[in-house]
Each structure stands twice: as structure tokens, then as C-alpha cells.
Amino acid sequence: xxxKIRIIDATLRDGMHAVSHQLTPEQMAxxxxxxxxAGVGTIEVGHGDGLGGSSMxxxxxxxxxxxxxxxxxxxxxxxxxxxxxxxxxGTIEHLEEAMEYGVRTVRVATHVTEADVGEQHIGxxxxxxxxxxxxxxxxxxxxxxxxxxxxxxxxxxxADMIYVTxxxxxxxxxxxxxxxxxVREAVKLPIGFHGHxxxxxxxxxxxxxxxxxxxxxxxxxxxxxxxxxNAQLEVLVAVLNKMGVETGIDLxxxxxxxxxxxxxxxxxQIISNEALAIGYAGAYGSFMLHARRAAEKFGVDARDIxxxxxxxxxxxxxxxxxxxxxxxxxxxxxx
Amino acid sequence: xxxKIRIIDATLRDGMHAVSHQLTPEQMAxxxxxxxxAGVGTIEVGHGDGLGGSSMxxxxxxxxxxxxxxxxxxxxxxxxxxxxxxxxxGTIEHLEEAMEYGVRTVRVATHVTEADVGEQHIGxxxxxxxxxxxxxxxxxxxxxxxxxxxxxxxxxxxADMIYVTxxxxxxxxxxxxxxxxxVREAVKLPIGFHGHxxxxxxxxxxxxxxxxxxxxxxxxxxxxxxxxxNAQLEVLVAVLNKMGVETGIDLxxxxxxxxxxxxxxxxxQIISNEALAIGYAGAYGSFMLHARRAAEKFGVDARDIxxxxxxxxxxxxxxxxxxxxxxxxxxxxxx
Numbered sequence: 275x276x277x278k279i280r281i282i283d284a285t286l287r288d289g290m291h292a293v294s295h296q297l298t299p300e301q302m303a304x305x306x307x308x309x310x311x312a313g314v315g316t317i318e319v320g321h322g323d324g325l326g327g328s329s330m331x332x333x334x335x336x337x338x339x340x341x342x343x344x345x346x347x348x349x350x351x352x353x354x355x356x357x358x359x360x361x362x363x364g365t366i367e368h369l370e371e372a373m374e375y376g377v378r379t380v381r382v383a384t385h386v387t388e389a390d391v392g393e394q395h396i397g398x399x400x401x402x403x404x405x406x407x408x409x410x411x412x413x414x415x416x417x418x419x420x421x422x423x424x425x426x427x428x429x430x431x432x433a434d435m436i437y438v439t440x441x442x443x444x445x446x447x448x449x450x451x452x453x454x455x456x457v458r459e460a461v462k463l464p465i466g467f468h469g470h471x472x473x474x475x476x477x478x479x480x481x482x483x484x485x486x487x488x489x490x491x492x493x494x495x496x497x498x499x500x501x502x503x504n505a506q507l508e509v510l511v512a513v514l515n516k517m518g519v520e521t522g523i524d525l526x527x528x529x530x531x532x533x534x535x536x537x538x539x540x541x542x543q544i545i546s547n548e549a550l551a552i553g554y555a556g557a558y559g560s561f562m563l564h565a566r567r568a569a570e571k572f573g574v575d576a577r578d579i580x581x582x583x584x585x586x587x588x589x590x591x592x593x594x595x596x597x598x599x600x601x602x603x604x605x606x607x608x609x
Numbered sequence: 610x611x612x613k614i615r616i617i618d619a620t621l622r623d624g625m626h627a628v629s630h631q632l633t634p635e636q637m638a639x640x641x642x643x644x645x646x647a648g649v650g651t652i653e654v655g656h657g658d659g660l661g662g663s664s665m666x667x668x669x670x671x672x673x674x675x676x677x678x679x680x681x682x683x684x685x686x687x688x689x690x691x692x693x694x695x696x697x698x699g700t701i702e703h704l705e706e707a708m709e710y711g712v713r714t715v716r717v718a719t720h721v722t723e724a725d726v727g728e729q730h731i732g733x734x735x736x737x738x739x740x741x742x743x744x745x746x747x748x749x750x751x752x753x754x755x756x757x758x759x760x761x762x763x764x765x766x767x768a769d770m771i772y773v774t775x776x777x778x779x780x781x782x783x784x785x786x787x788x789x790x791x792v793r794e795a796v797k798l799p800i801g802f803h804g805h806x807x808x809x810x811x812x813x814x815x816x817x818x819x820x821x822x823x824x825x826x827x828x829x830x831x832x833x834x835x836x837x838x839n840a841q842l843e844v845l846v847a848v849l850n851k852m853g854v855e856t857g858i859d860l861x862x863x864x865x866x867x868x869x870x871x872x873x874x875x876x877x878q879i880i881s882n883e884a885l886a887i888g889y890a891g892a893y894g895s896f897m898l899h900a901r902r903a904a905e906k907f908g909v910d911a912r913d914i915x916x917x918x919x920x921x922x923x924x925x926x927x928x929x930x931x932x933x934x935x936x937x938x939x940x941x942x943x944x
Contacts, residue, residue: 446816446848446851446852447813447816473812473844473847473848473851474811474812474813474832474840474841474844474845474848475812475813475816475848476809477808477809477810477813478782478809478810478812478813478814478816479813481781481782481810481813496879497809497880505809506809506880508882508885509808509809509880509885510809512808512885512888512889513781513808513809513810515889516781516808516889517781525889526910526912529882529885529886529912530882532882533882541877542876542877542879543879544831544877544878544879545832545841545844547843547864547865547867547868550843550844550847550864551864553847554847554850554851554860575861577861577864
């Protein structure tokens with residue numbers, strides 16, 4: 275077990291999903307001030323879907339990337355500013371703009387089998403002296419060997435770190451450990467893990483990742499995040515303190531800044547039936563609404579649609595398949 | 610890893626803590642009907658502190674033990690009815706009354722080092738043909754060898770099963786595994802685990818317990834329960850389904866009956882700062898209110914009081930020590 279772990283706080287990025295991207299720059303600055311004072315080393319900021327995410331398709335954020343970055347940059351003293359870039363949503367131009375606000379880390383996020391679409395973004399970041407992280411999303415969809423192969427690609431592009439990301443919260447501890455170990459054997463870089471709580475395992479999986487060799491893990495205050503949310507920052511710090519693992523984060527200060535969020539949230543982060551269905555099916559969160567509509571139309575269960583979509587290893591953008599699946603299920607029901 | 614696991618649902622007992630023991634008998638009957646239809650084999654019913662718990666000291670329940678048991682007994686068809694008995698709160702007379710409603714299992718709950726106070730209760734239950742479980746609470750407070758010794762005591766009294774109970778949600782997976790393994794080596798009985806989510810590990814610890822040989826685990830719909838609540842029933846069923854472990858419980862039906870609870874709860878179960886502090890300190894939940902008052906009076910942090918109470922291995926009833934601890938901390942602060 276590692277004795278020192280880096281925690282990247284994603285409250286002000288992934289946590290934005292939990293508030294429909296509606297935090298104000300002032301609220302972000304307040305929370306960033308608290309995270310900085312608590313000793314959080316790196317914080318990720320922006321729309322839930324990263325740079326350029328504010329749009330009709332992904333939901334408009336309350337403010338622009340620039341407004342958020344400016345507010346947070348002026349609030350922090352020691353914390354490293356990080357952005358997420360999903361090629362196809364964000365561009366190199368977005369990253370160039372973000373760099374003007376002192377961004378020092380960029381996580382280039384691709385589907386677990388598509389690291390190649392991040393090559394030029396990693397290259398650009400390294401050329402400009404940023405820390406560049408290869409962030410493999412929906413990692414449950416590929417077997418460990420495939421995840422390791424994609425990690426090697428990111429390493430060859432110059433990435434400084436590889437993240438294994440359980441976007442749908444669909445993995446159990448053994449799944450996480452197997453992928454972290456495979457990546458560890460394949461690359462020389464430090465490895466990170468980003469978990470979601472759809473199966474109630476955000477903390478449990480994070481511990482499994484650390485035990486398997488991860489040196490960096492993600493967390494969000496109050497467990498905010500897409501779906502059932504991420505590992506709860508203050509809870510993770512408490513657990514690692516108990517286990518004698520150093521994080522550099524002051525537990526009480528992290529707890530206290532969580533109370534600021536309590537005042538902002540309309541409803542706390544929970545494992546809803548919908549989030550559970552996503553984690554169980556291992557399907558894209560964005561499929562939920564479409565699945566519910568199709569289920570109603572064809573008299574089938576939305577959960578069965580999601581499970582079938584997961585089984586077919588469909589990815590974001592394949593929403594049109596949902597109707598096909600619903601029709602197939604309805605036919606099977608009649609037969 | 611076991612291929613078949615018994616799940617005891619405690620929504621209508623431990624979950625009562627989350628609603629200040631205010632479920633009505635009608636609500637209990639409705640939820641019990643749903644749990645029965647979902648295939649839940651055993652459900653525990655009553656005040657959060659078990660038989661006789663409804664009192665000034667532990668909080669008055671909305672109805673009497675008898676009213677709850679009568680309502681649930683007439684609602685279930687296949688499910689086994691279970692009650693919790695904490696000697697000192699409940700008595701053999703209470704159990705005798707409960708048996709009139711068809712109770713078939715009793716869990717005799719004692720502090721982890723005090724199995725001996727349950728001897729006569731186990732004996733009475735066995736004499737009357739009940740399933741009798743020795744339920745060792747606050748198991749984090751004793752090392753594995755001590756827990757095993759107490760389990761052997763319960764075995765010698767005639768218990769059918771031993772439960773290792775993480776009442777304060779204070780254990781990490783390695784702590785749980787060590788205790789389950791120690792008990793497994795000491796007794797011939799099946800072993801159970803009851804977890805709390807104060808450190809975000811209700812599901813993670815439950816998996817660790819199963820991996821270490823537990824054959825029975827507890828869960829509650831929507832994760833209800835004292836402190837940060839228990840393992841969330843529908844989430845646990847989903848996880849075990851994914852892992853190929855049989856529970857006999859229909860996932861969709863469990864999810865659906867959770868929605869009944871959503872309509873009843875004023876606020877969902879979360880890991881609050883208070884619940885986290887309890888888990889981190891490994892202290893009694895009932896200490897929280899006293900610690901907060903003492904903290905205010907002496908200008909110290911309530912969390913430090915709880916941690917010191919945990920370090921001193923204090924138990925329920927030792928609330929008077931909280932003032933001493935607060936004074937000591939205040940002195941240390943001035944020095």
C-alpha cells in the first residue's frame with residue numbers, strides 16, 4: 275500500500291453535473307478558497323464535460339470556461355489548476371485560452387479504446403509545459419489488457435500519468451484492481467483512478483485501486499458528480515488518515531468546506547434507482563432519458579434496455595440504437 | 610467467494626433510526642409486502658434499538674412493538690420475521706410477547722466484549738425453537754482475537770450464527786476481513802456482517818466480509834439506518850448479481866419498493882459531517898449531541914472530543930466522560 279497519495283479534487287468539474295452546471299463563478303471561488311486552504315493539491319474546474327462543454331447538447335453552464343477559470347485562479351494560492359479536455363467537445367484552442375488563467379494540468383479524456391484521438395492534445399500540452407494526463411473513460415468496457423494497450427499509447431504521446439476511469443460506476447473492486455495492475459505492468463508512469471458511486475463502491479474501489487498501485491485518485495466534496503457521484507473527498511481523507519496514508523489534506527477543513535456546498539445543493543447526492551441502473555448495466559448516463567421514453571412507448575422496462583445497451587458495448591452517440599433495443603425487447607416479450 | 614448469500618433486511622428496524630422511529634404500522638406493512646414479494650428471506654422489525662427500545666431514553670416510536678409486529682406479520686407470506694434484542698433495553702418478556710406474532714429469528718445484540726449478558730436470551734430462544742443469532746456490536750473496538758473469543762461464548766450458549774457488527778461504521782475492509790476470518794477459525798457456525806456507511810464503505814466492507822467467509826449480510830432499502838446508514842439493499846443485490854453471487858432477491862422489485870420509502874423520507878440518507886466524525890472516531894453515535902454541547906462550552910472541536918472518546922474505548926453510558934475530555938482538551942489548548 276502506498277504511504278502517500280495524490281488526490282485530485284473534481285468538485286468544480288465533475289461535481290457540476292450534480293447541479294446541472296449551475297455553480298456561479300463566485301461560488302466556485304469560495305469553494306476553491308476552501309480547498310486550497312485545506313491543502314488540496316490539484317483542483318479541476320469547468321463544465322461537467324470539460325472545456326467547451328457548455329452547449330445545447332451537454333447543457334449550458336451558468337458561466338463561461340473563462341469566467342470560471344478567472345474566478346478560481348484568483349482564489350487559489352498553492353493549489354494547481356487543472357482542466358478536463360474531451361477531444362470532440364473541447365479543442366486545442368479551448369486549452370490555449372485556458373492556459374492564460376494559469377492552468378498547469380490538463381486531463382485528456384477519451385473513450386477507453388480511443389486514446390489515439392488524444393494524441394495531438396497531449397503533444398500540445400507537453401510542448402507548452404503542462405502536466406498532461408491520459409484519462410481513459412468507461413474503463414469497465416475493455417478488458418485489462420486492452421486498457422493497458424491504450425495506456426501505452428498515451429505514454430507514447432508523452433503523457434505524464436494515466437487515469438483509469440469508471441465513468442458509469444460499473445466496476446467492483448476486483449475489476450478495478452485488475453485494470454490498475456495491467457496498466458502498471460505496461461507503462462512506467464504513475465497511475466490514477468477516478469470512481470463513481472453507482473454501485474456504492476466509490477470509496478471501496480478507490481481503496482482497491484490504491485492497493486493495486488494507483489498513486490493518484492479523484493474525489494469530490496460531498497461526493498458530488500455525474501450519476502451517483504464520485505468518491506466523497508472528506509470521507510476519503512478520513513479513511514486514508516485511518517489507514518496511515520498521507521494525503522496532505524486537512525480533514526476538518528475539508529469537512530467544513532463541504533458545508534458551503536450543503537447550502538448550495540438543492541438535494542444531496544444519493545444512489546438513485548436511475549444511477550444504480552446505469553452502474554448495473556454499465557451503460558452511458560446519457561442513455562437514461564432516451565431509455566425511459568422508449569420503454570414507455572414499447573411497454574418494456576427501461577432497465578432492460580440499459581442492460582442490453584451495456585451488453586452491446588454501445589458508446590455515447592449511439593442513442594439511436596435504444597429504439598432498436600426497445601423493439602427487440604418488446605418482440606421477445608410477445609413471443 | 611460464496612456463491613449464495615443470505616441477506617437480512619433491517620429497513621424496518623435499523624432504518625427506523627433514520628426516521629426517528631416514526632414509521633407507521635401501515636407503512637411497515639406496505640414495505641414488508643414489497644420485500645416479501647422481492648424474495649427477501651428475513652426482515653427485522655421494530656424500534657431502531659430493538660424490542661423495548663421505545664422510551665424516553667432511546668426515543669419513542671410511533672407505535673408499539675406489538676403493533677409493528679402485528680402489521681408486518683399479516684403482510685408477509687414467505688419472509689421470516691426477525692427481531693433485535695439488546696439485553697438491558699429488551700427483556701425475555703418482550704421476546705415472549707414478540708413470539709406471539711410469529712417471530713422466528715432473534716438477534717441478541719451485545720457490546721463486542723460482553724457476549725455473556727446474552728447467554729440467557731440465547732438459551733430462551735433456542736428452548737422455544739427460534740433461530741438465535743449472537744450479534745456483536747461495535748466490533749471495531751476489539752481486536753480479532755477478542756471478537757473470536759466472544760463469538761465462541763455465543764456458540765457455547767447455543768447460538769445458530771454469529772454477526773460481526775460495525776455499529777459505528779468505523780472499519781475499513783482489512784479490519785472487517787481480519788475479524789470475520791478470526792471468528793471463522795474459532796467457531797463452526799455461519800458468520801454474518803452488518804456494516805454502516807460512515808466511512809463510505811458499507812458496500813465495500815460487506816464485499817470484504819463475504820470474501821473472508823461471511824454467509825449472511827445485512828442491508829436496508831435506500832441505505833437507511835443509524836448514522837450514515839447501512840448497506841443499501843438494492844445496490845448490494847445489484848453488485849452481488851454482477852459478481853455471480855445468488856441472493857434470491859429480485860433486483861427490480863427491490864428498487865421499486867425503495868420508491869415507497871422515497872415518498873416517506875423527508876431527506877435521503879447521506880454521509881453527513883457528523884456521521885463521518887463518528888465513523889472516523891469510532892465513537893458511539895449517541896455521543897454526538899453531548900460532544901457538540903461540551904465543545905461549545907469549552908471552546909474545543911467536537912470532533913476532537915469524539916476522537917478522544919474513541920481512543921479511550923468508551924462505551925454507551927459513559928457520556929459523563931465527555932465533559933472530562935472537553936476540559937482536558939481545553940487545558941491542552943491553553944498550554
